[in-house]
Amino acid sequence: MSPHLNFPTRKRRVVRTTLVAAGAAAALLLTGCGLQPATAFVPAAGPGSIKPIKGLPDDAELTVTTKNFTEQLILGKIAVLAAQAAGFKVTDMTNVPGSVAVRQLMLDDGADFTYEYTGTAWLTYLGGKKGIPDKAKQYAAVHDADLKNGLTWLQPAPLNNTYALAVREEQGKKLGNITSLSQIKSLPVSERTFCVEAEFNSRSDGFKPMLAHYGLKLGDPNGVPSKNVNVLDTGTVYTATDRGTCNFGEVYTTDGRINALGLTVLKDDKAFFPAYNVAPVFQTATLAKYPQLKGVFDKISPKLTDTQLRALNLRVDVKGEEPADVAFDWMKKEGFITAP
Known part of the structure; x- marks a missing residue:
């Protein structure tokens, strides 16, 4: 879809x-x-x-x-x-x-x-x-x-206008000026926290394969533990990311809330998303x-x-x-x- x-x-x-x-x-x-x-x-x-x-x-x-x-x-x-x-x-x-x-x-x-x-x-x-x-x-x-x-x-x-992950601008700076998806792997496991919609979490071109593409395994204590992932209702991911519920939230790249909330879209530097x-x-x-x-x-x-x-x-x-x-x-x- x-x-x-x-x-x-x-x-x-x-x-x-x-x-x-x-x-x-x-x-x-x-x-x-x-x-x-x-x-x-x-x-x-x-x-x-x-x-x-x-x-x-x-x-x-x-x-x-x-x-x-x-x-x-x-x-x-x-x-x-x-x-x-x-x-x-x-x-x-x-x-x-x-x-x-x-x-x-x-x-x-x-x-x-x-x-x-x-x-x-x-x-x-x-x-x-x-x-x-x-x-x-x-x-x-x-x-x-x-x-x-x-x-x-x-x-x-x-x-x-494709899928992406975004981080709060101030949090991105605290994490070492993170600007791309490949940098997530270099973060401590405790900082690899995500907010995603249910559909994105289960899509064949969604969250799990995206993590794998960037060298991280969902459910792995040394990759992205399941407890680090918040699966939220559609439309609440942006707010949750802005409030610090997670470091990285699933977004659409042209959504106006990215600007309104001061989020930074991470570059898909290994070209995963269609x-x-x-x-x-x-x-x-x-x-x-x-x-x-x-x-x-x-x-x-x-x-x-x-x-x-x-x-x-x-x-x-x-x-x-x-x-x-x-x-x-x-x-x-x-x-x-x-x-x-």
Whole structure:
């Protein structure tokens, strides 16, 4: 299972089959009726470095869809603003419940564009048995496989929303300025304490194999004794790590709470975790009709980093701002658009 299917704080969730079907049906119905969901709002914007495409027909249309958790909502609004600045009439189909529903919209011509994660596509849609830690290889695998499905992946962003371990900034310094996972092995056994979710604790690509990859054995008195591991409910790991219940907590690399709580993400220096880079995905037919869209989104992708999305996610999840406003402010700050 992709980590992007089960993260309630950012509205990730495992969706029952009936809900997936209902979400997809509702999205398709709205598209067919020419309507848009109530969340289909972005502030008015003028062109910046993204300018109207020359020769674009007045009736050129683009339908944008995304899943319904914070990061996807922000990315979706970025895409809507970019397409509008390029001169398209945009149907905003962001906020669809569930990865499978969004995927089906893309496959069934219900949407032209989405932002998707390489690891999610590989493991959830394309039948990959194991994620690929190498970012370039994971991207190439999904890019090549999806061409036969009528979908074209543009170059991915640096943003890699995968699993990680984090430490409180002050505690990391006390432990000898620990910055990478490989350093945990050099710590005294008593300091090798962890907070993890139940799913991560039991996944085949989760906690136990991660420890083994870094030379530590779970349950070994000389490795990581079982008593050193706190298995917690989803959503409480961040707070427990911040409060000192453990030294190292399981996190997602772009979660806004990392910044809010002053946590430091440890570098996966031996490349254990699969790559989940986000990338613009188009229906191949749409991109063939409007090839200039590649240049539009190639401007944006290099700016979408883990650090940047943590800051944007924090504004929504912690400060309560609207994803559309956060996306607009960022697009304006980067010069992609201007205020009208």
